[in-house]
Amino acid sequence: MENSHEKLQDETVTKPDIHKVCSLVSTSENMDEASQRNLINGKRIIVVGGGGYSMRNIWPDAAKYGIEVILVEANCQHTAKDCVPRFIHYDFSDHKVDGVHAAEIVNLIHGRGIKADGCLSFWDECVPLAALMNEKLGTKGPSFNAMMTANSKARTQNVLSMRGADISQWPRADMYSTKAVHLTTEMDCDKLPDSFRFPAILKLDNGSGATGACVVESRVELKREFCQITSSLRNDSDFPGIGLTHGNSMMTMEFYGGTEHNVDVIIYDNKLIAAFITDSGITRRPYFIATARRMPSFLSEDKQARLIEAAYRCCLQIGLSNGTFNVEFKLTENGPKLIEINSRMGGYCLRAWLRKLYGIDMMLYSMMIAGGISPYVRTRPVDKILIGVMVIPALHAKILKEEPLRTLLYSMIEKGEIVFLQFYKLSENLPPYDDPFGNIAVSGSTSQEAKLKLMEVCKVLDIDQPDYQVEQFIQNF
Structure with a gap:
């Protein structure tokens, strides 16, 4: 469904200057990182949903930036309870009545005399609720309608498919959708x-x-x-x-063939601040379980430009005008085709890798935008390539549970030979569909060097197996 806000966006969208975008340097602001952090210092940001194990670093990192997090969580015993300055327990687990939840949470906030500077969520299921709270608080963020569109993959595709005849700019967003x-x-x-x-x-x-x-x-x-x-x-x-x-x-x-890529975009007031592309490895069948990642992208500059253009335009056309968003594409022989839009910063290893390679923090930029501050994104030169492989419970739980693999894993971590990121804690019961519980990555000066190092690590840790052939997953890298 169209609204006046979306129509206004059609008239204001401008094509990004690829030389500025690919260098990932915003020239619209003249503040350095220190002054940027001074602006966010002391801001009170509501975070809806404590999420899972993968979000555990957000709370201490936010404290280092001087951000006062007000965490609203349905689980009164959530592990983040003692990691944030303010914790508010409210059961919002029934998302069919998010309108009621938003009103009651805002009343709780006001009743405690808290003046919030912004509100957001890093947890998919809570993103629409955070949008409703922003609308009631008058703070910055996409509309509830935009978040609900992004939250439904079918609605995202169909809204974009219909945005053709009413858009004068080229390329049109319907080119990327199905x-x-x-x-x-x-x-x-x-x-x-x-x-x-x-x-x-x-x-x-x-x-x-x-x-x-x-x-x-x-x-x-x-x-x-x-x-x-x-x-x-x-x-x-x-x-x-x-x-x-x-x-x-x-x-x-x-279904489309082609290579798969993630585009993490930072948008403020409809303007593209920066974009980062991560390549995905060939997925493991029969289900599309993630297998590998590479950063920076192996794509040529012109193909990266097309992906960034597509991600930026798709976000704006469904109303994602302020925030950090993760957009997944297949790059086919006919150009980019949208897989889905995640209306929050990218998950898995993306935040950690962006910090390691570029020295930027997507969580910080998410908080800044929620607080009404336009981020200034200046990246350092990148002379390394990160390539990592996902590890799955059915085949690789032993690297955390069995000796001597466990000792060897942590020895490699301490020596800086690998980067290991764990997404959730392992239990005795295997999760359905064998979702990855972590990622093991290595760096190299060239793609070939990084791939050889990764294959060596995977053989030593028994990650590379007949039923999990890492060399096949990373062949496009």
């Missing part, structure tokens, strides 16, 4: 339009991390996989943290 079909019941699988083409991608409409995503070759296979996935992923208790609090409906659209 008509999608939203599936809520098994019967919906029988209602695909005659023009629908296979192979197709099937995945959770609100899910994160590609959990349960797969390729289907026919209508019969579509229905079979839909029933299997929705029966195993029914609600949040089946797989916490992937967005099932918003339901387990699915979506399907045409």
Whole structure:
């Protein structure tokens, strides 16, 4: 659905200067990093949802920047409770009534005499709620409608597909999108339009991390996989943290070949401040579980420019005008095709890698934008390449649990030979679809050097196996 805000964006979108964008240096501000931190120091920022283990570093890092975090969390015993200056327990677990939750949380904030400078969430399922709170508080951030569009993969694709004739700028956002079909019941699988083409991608409409995503070759296979996935992923208790609090409906659209890339964008008042591209390795079938990452991108400058243009335009056309967003694309022979838009900063290893390579912190910029401050992004020269491989519970839990692999892993970490990031704590029960629990990365002066080092590490730690061939995952790097 269109609104006047979206129409205004059509008239104000300007094509980014690729030389400025690719250098990732904003010339619109004249502040250095120290003065930038002074501006955020003392700001009170509401964070909705404490998230999981992967968010554990946000709280001490925010404190180092002088940010006073007010954490609103449904779990009264959340591990972040003692890590933030203010903790407010409120049960918002039923996201079907986020409008009620937003009003009551804002009343709680005001009732405690707290004057907040901004509000945001780093946790997918809480992003729409944070948007509603921003609207009530009058603080900066995308609208609830924009966040709900981004939260639904089918709605994102279909809104962009319809933004063609009413847009005068070129390229139009509909060039990057694909008509999608939203599936809520098994019967919906029988209602695909005659023009629908296979192979197709099937995945959770609100899910994160590609959990349960797969390729289907026919209508019969579509229905079979839909029933299997929705029966195993029914609600949040089946797989916490992937967005099932918003339901387990699915979506399907045409499947595209090509290489996969993440574009992390920073947007303030509709203007592109900076963008960073990370390459993704070949996914592991039958499900689209992430396997590998490379930063900086191996793409030529002109292809990077096309991806940045596409990410920026897609964000604006669904109303994401302020914030840090993670946009996933397939780069096909016909150009970029949108996979999905995550209306928060990128997950997995992206924040840590950007800090290590470029010296920038996407969390800081997220907080700054929420507080009404335009970030100044100045990066240092990059002379290294990071390539990392995901580790999965079924095959690699032993590197954390068994000797001598555990000792060897931590020895490599201490010597600086590898960068290891853990996304969640391992339990005895294997999670469905074998989502990655961590990433092991190495750096090199060239792509070939980094790949050789990674393969050596993977052999020593028994990560490279017949059923997990790392060399295949990183072949495009």
